[in-house]
Amino acid sequence: MSNSLTALLSATFHEPGYDHSVELVHQQTRAGDRRIDELRVAAYDEAGQALCDLAVDPAAGVLDLSALLRAHLPDRRAMVLFDVRYDEAIFPYRPHHYAFLHRRGSAAPPLYYAVNSVLGGFPRGLDATRMNNFETYVFLGRPLRERHGLVLGNASRFADAEAQVIAYYGAERITESVRIAPKAHREVPLAPERDGRRLARVELKSLFRLANYVVGRHADTGDLVLFDHLFTYFK
């Protein structure tokens, strides 16, 4: 891929049985003139083994990820990386990808989420104004029939990632340290309550930015009912 264009690598996770469509350019103009120049889509299993690395038409608009990856995926979750090149003159910030996710046949509503950007996305000359390797998610106060967890992926080429997942139950916090090899991923389950206190929030700390999503699964069916990125509250 070209190294003379601006580069962005974004990441999501795909599970079998889900329809998964990705808007390649979310902030399109009325004239539809924002485009990416190159796109590769690669998928990796939980251990970081490559499942596929495909050149994809960057003008695809909405990419049917389930169809694209069907022949390559095992029967478990995969981390999917979108490596794009674009002209920064035609994007105000970066070409955000957004996606729809829905379990086939499920009565649950589809989920719409912003795909994590993991590498790149800062225009040259613009300083970073916030930390993005210390992120938080605040859970609703009322109990829901969901099991929560964090899905974490390491998009690096060489370096293991060390991260801490800190779950808060009232004033008490439970810390779990995780180590993730390059291109590997894992789900860290979060207990719904501890000593009668509900899970209130979770924090993720790492040396460098990871692909990260907070997930909620229906307690009975296991269907995803939450798939969202964490947020940075500390500037």
Place this chain on the structure above:
Amino acid sequence: MSATEASPALPTALDPVLLCYCVALTVGELRSAVRAGRWPLPDKAQAGKLCTGCAGDLLHCVRILEAAGAAR
């Protein structure tokens, strides 16, 4: 061939790999800069500090290349 040109842990075949997406730094550019004692390059000094996603890779490569250079 110098150690930094052919470090077994970071072969030259990896030189086209884009290491830092924010400042467009490749492994090859980093190798050349370290070899010349010019790292960090003035126009790439923000490498690893913006999106932070490459910080682990960058540290990994700098350590290997500096160690290989010191061993020459």
